[in-house]
Amino acid sequence: MTLALAVDIGLTLLVLAVACWTLAVRDTFTSVIGFVAYGLLLALIWVRLAAPDVALTEAAMGSGLTGLLLLGAAARLQNAKNISAPPGLALRWVAGVLCALVSAGLAAMVLLLPDPAPTLAPAVVAHLPATGLGNPVTGVLLAYRAIDTLLEAVVLLPALLGVWSLAADRDWGGAPRLRYHRPDGALTLLAQVLPPFGIIVGIYLCWNGADQPGGAFQGGAVLAAMWALILTAGLAEAPPVSRRWLRWLLVAGSAVFLVIGLAGIGFADAFLAYPAGYAKPLILTIELVLTLSIAVALGLLIAGPPTRTPS
Amino acid sequence: MISTTTLFGLSSVILVGLGLFGLIVNPQPLRKILAFNLLGSGVFLLFGVIARRGAGAGLNSDPVPQALVITGLVVAFAATALAVALLLRLFQETGQAITLDTEDPSIHAPARSNDP
Amino acid sequence: MMQDPSNLLVLALVLPVAGLLLALVVGGRYAGRIALWLMPVGLAIAVMLVVSVIRADDALVYDLGGWMPPLGVALRADGLSAIFILTTVAVIGATGIFARTEFRTLPGQPETRTSLTFWALLLALWGALNLVFLSNDLFSLFVALELLTFSAIPLVCLDGRAGTLAAGLRYLLFALFGSVLYLLGAVLLYGAYGTLDIGLLSGLVRPEPVAWGAAALMTVGLMAKTALFPLHFWLPPAHAGAPAAASAVLSALVIKASLFLIVRLWFDAMPALMNPTAAQVLATLGAAAILFGSVLALRQARLKLLIAYSTVAQIGYLFLIFPLIVRPESGSFAAADLYTELAATVVSTSAWSGGVLQAVSHAFAKAAMFMAAGLIAQSLGHDRIADLSSIGRALPITVLAFALAGMSLMGLPPSGGFAAKWLLLTATIETGQWWWALVILGGGLLTGGYLFRILAPALFGSRQSVTLRAPVARYREVVVLALALCSVLLGFVRLGAFDLVQIGRLAKAGMGLP
Numbered sequence: 001m002t003l004a005l006a007v008d009i010g011l012t013l014l015v016l017a018v019a020c021w022t023l024a025v026r027d028t029f030t031s032v033i034g035f036v037a038y039g040l041l042l043a044l045i046w047v048r049l050a051a052p053d054v055a056l057t058e059a060a061m062g063s064g065l066t067g068l069l070l071l072g073a074a075a076r077l078q079n080a081k082n083i084s085a086p087p088g089l090a091l092r093w094v095a096g097v098l099c100a101l102v103s104a105g106l107a108a109m110v111l112l113l114p115d116p117a118p119t120l121a122p123a124v125v126a127h128l129p130a131t132g133l134g135n136p137v138t139g140v141l142l143a144y145r146a147i148d149t150l151l152e153a154v155v156l157l158p159a160l161l162g163v164w165s166l167a168a169d170r171d172w173g174g175a176p177r178l179r180y181h182r183p184d185g186a187l188t189l190l191a192q193v194l195p196p197f198g199i200i201v202g203i204y205l206c207w208n209g210a211d212q213p214g215g216a217f218q219g220g221a222v223l224a225a226m227w228a229l230i231l232t233a234g235l236a237e238a239p240p241v242s243r244r245w246l247r248w249l250l251v252a253g254s255a256v257f258l259v260i261g262l263a264g265i266g267f268a269d270a271f272l273a274y275p276a277g278y279a280k281p282l283i284l285t286i287e288l289v290l291t292l293s294i295a296v297a298l299g300l301l302i303a304g305p306p307t308r309t310p311s
Numbered sequence: 312m313i314s315t316t317t318l319f320g321l322s323s324v325i326l327v328g329l330g331l332f333g334l335i336v337n338p339q340p341l342r343k344i345l346a347f348n349l350l351g352s353g354v355f356l357l358f359g360v361i362a363r364r365g366a367g368a369g370l371n372s373d374p375v376p377q378a379l380v381i382t383g384l385v386v387a388f389a390a391t392a393l394a395v396a397l398l399l400r401l402f403q404e405t406g407q408a409i410t411l412d413t414e415d416p417s418i419h420a421p422a423r424s425n426d427p
Numbered sequence: 428m429m430q431d432p433s434n435l436l437v438l439a440l441v442l443p444v445a446g447l448l449l450a451l452v453v454g455g456r457y458a459g460r461i462a463l464w465l466m467p468v469g470l471a472i473a474v475m476l477v478v479s480v481i482r483a484d485d486a487l488v489y490d491l492g493g494w495m496p497p498l499g500v501a502l503r504a505d506g507l508s509a510i511f512i513l514t515t516v517a518v519i520g521a522t523g524i525f526a527r528t529e530f531r532t533l534p535g536q537p538e539t540r541t542s543l544t545f546w547a548l549l550l551a552l553w554g555a556l557n558l559v560f561l562s563n564d565l566f567s568l569f570v571a572l573e574l575l576t577f578s579a580i581p582l583v584c585l586d587g588r589a590g591t592l593a594a595g596l597r598y599l600l601f602a603l604f605g606s607v608l609y610l611l612g613a614v615l616l617y618g619a620y621g622t623l624d625i626g627l628l629s630g631l632v633r634p635e636p637v638a639w640g641a642a643a644l645m646t647v648g649l650m651a652k653t654a655l656f657p658l659h660f661w662l663p664p665a666h667a668g669a670p671a672a673a674s675a676v677l678s679a680l681v682i683k684a685s686l687f688l689i690v691r692l693w694f695d696a697m698p699a700l701m702n703p704t705a706a707q708v709l710a711t712l713g714a715a716a717i718l719f720g721s722v723l724a725l726r727q728a729r730l731k732l733l734i735a736y737s738t739v740a741q742i743g744y745l746f747l748i749f750p751l752i753v754r755p756e757s758g759s760f761a762a763a764d765l766y767t768e769l770a771a772t773v774v775s776t777s778a779w780s781g782g783v784l785q786a787v788s789h790a791f792a793k794a795a796m797f798m799a800a801g802l803i804a805q806s807l808g809h810d811r812i813a814d815l816s817s818i819g820r821a822l823p824i825t826v827l828a829f830a831l832a833g834m835s836l837m838g839l840p841p842s843g844g845f846a847a848k849w850l851l852l853t854a855t856i857e858t859g860q861w862w863w864a865l866v867i868l869g870g871g872l873l874t875g876g877y878l879f880r881i882l883a884p885a886l887f888g889s890r891q892s893v894t895l896r897a898p899v900a901r902y903r904e905v906v907v908l909a910l911a912l913c914s915v916l917l918g919f920v921r922l923g924a925f926d927l928v929q930i931g932r933l934a935k936a937g938m939g940l941p
Contacts, residue, residue: 001312008315012322019326019349023333028341035345042352045319049363050371057381061388066348073341073395080402086338095335103328109615109637110320118621119365119373123498136370140378144498147491151570152382154444155577157451158551159389162581163396165544172540217381242538251448258445270493271437301392334604340596347603354611361618379566386573390603393577397596404589
């Protein structure tokens, strides 16, 4: 057994143990902390799977931002009594058997996957020089499957609008307020010290994403995490939701992407195609604006619905 | 000895099973949301294993599944944010209790007017 | 540029998305106007799309970014897509006109929550639906499904009551469960075949365990999203709790999107897996849906809940088409192989056409019903069925529209619903699966039962005068009537027009029909 395999086995056992613990522990707040730890371990597994871009995204978004969101919710719901009856033993057993069967079936399918595995790596590498990019994942995200990224940026908007729409009618036009944290020393210190570094890291990830691991989503997630931290510590207020400039910021990423995509019909013969030689600068432009929009959208998703009541 | 990809592949399907179990069984909505995230991460991990198996042409991992997982992570976060916001608003409206029981008589009350 | 009709596919996609972005920026005051101005443009695009598909007599394909699958993502519009895109824009257009004054920022007032939310999300729904009907890539379809979910749920709980919030959250959890299973299936397919393009998969998928598992997972996930029995619990409170205009779109269109994907998966992505047993299972669940949905509808006290349970039942009809299209076991009823071949193809065509006609006429009828219920509730201040006596005197056009829509749902001639059920009955007889004929007829009777509960007192009630709490604008009643008439007039469409639904079908090989 090599060292690498031993590490992998250890990592796997740890991840599964933390996942089980997260599901089983009674207190919800502790469960969320377990989930954050789980996310970080998962990021390590992604590194072991030779996917640094995904590892970055998992750490920043899957563990960091989701953790922030769920911790806030768990804190606010600590006093809630849940009146739904816990399911009986029979239902637990049936569900358990069902899930075990599903897992077993999936395991069989995983073992039956073809070897050698079909892959699109050669095609990606072959066409990458035409895009001028060095990072193949960015190539897939912004060139070959640009539609998915465009839609992805668009998908955040209805989700955000949905969150905003949960405000009462009279609160519309107010600003979201993360009210559930009392500002305390440690959090305030963290929110004062960390963001400058975080912002630099976020911008670096976005800028560098064209040729190294990184990109709009990773950079955007880090920036959003910094902003959420500042908001949570009470060091700044979120802007009111009806501000025109806020709406422009949210829409800018998708709009620039869409306009460049439509221009592709005239200049490059297809929607979302890039004219030869201009691919890299256009992609970098899209990534920059997209990072900004994504950061704002993700941060606001954590901030929640607007409110007008003073804290 | 077992290969890395098979190891992670099997653990991903266990995570899927665990997440599915948590989603079905746990009565508290916030725990269901947590379980959904577990389930989603299991699916993404499986995709990552498939990507690793697709190493070739000088790359250690097929970039297409990696890109799709990144997109999926963002979508999953947005879904979690919407679900959490709904849950918190429900808690705000109903006070102490949280229920997904839609036989609740309050659903049958006439709608409040849209006051400005 | 305009010589190439496949550009229409891009336009159909980009129009609602651009509308959404614009609506967010200009705010709730103008969002409604933007939506209403875009609808006729969308209608023109949809009509041109249908014409182009007929003229080309083949599906229109567009490689996004100039990259061909498997590396890139393609859009594909066959006859089925074109029909659904046209239906979508028609229903959404009618919804826009119907809801014009309902979600509006009054001049001089700051933007209201509902005005921005409703119109922006209506545009997002429209865009998501078009993407579902046009995308030929399994992962893009996943993103489209998520866009659909995020746009639909805030509309369900737009009024902010605890009941609708709970309904919305339950809807969200079911929808996410469905999406994750769908994604899992897509992941397995990529692992086995190295592509997510439906066209390429149709040639690669073999009946092997990984493909079976993927198909099962994706079907179950999509079943949850389509609210097929027994995963239907989320639908009635969600569709009944939403504002009437939103309910119309939800029941008419959003439900059909995931069903469309099940059809795409079975017949276009994985035709080699078509299995008569699985088809019978799906149809059995459909029959159960018809039974349970109709019986529960009979027991409802409120109009909107009754209509929502009716949706649960009507969805069941659409799952009956599966055993009628999948090739029956050879030798089950024919002597010569040639006859089996021919009979099977004829059956496939009429069942396919019947299914499409059922889906489209149900869309129009259900939209009309929900809007009519909305008008009734608005004018009476309540929607208790027990107190609907003689409402026909006060709102004749609305009740007429409701009756026409009901006629189509029941399958009474000469409506679209009747023509659809006729085609399906023909298919059941020709495949020798007479038990489905019983289900179809029984379902029609049950539908008649619960609709009669409403229509009889409404039309023939004994109350002399009905006082209306609030007036109902005449143009809104006319919109509802127009939708109901569409549902009825579909019954007059010539049988030859059903060639459109066959254009571009990937599994057509060996059919021999034009």
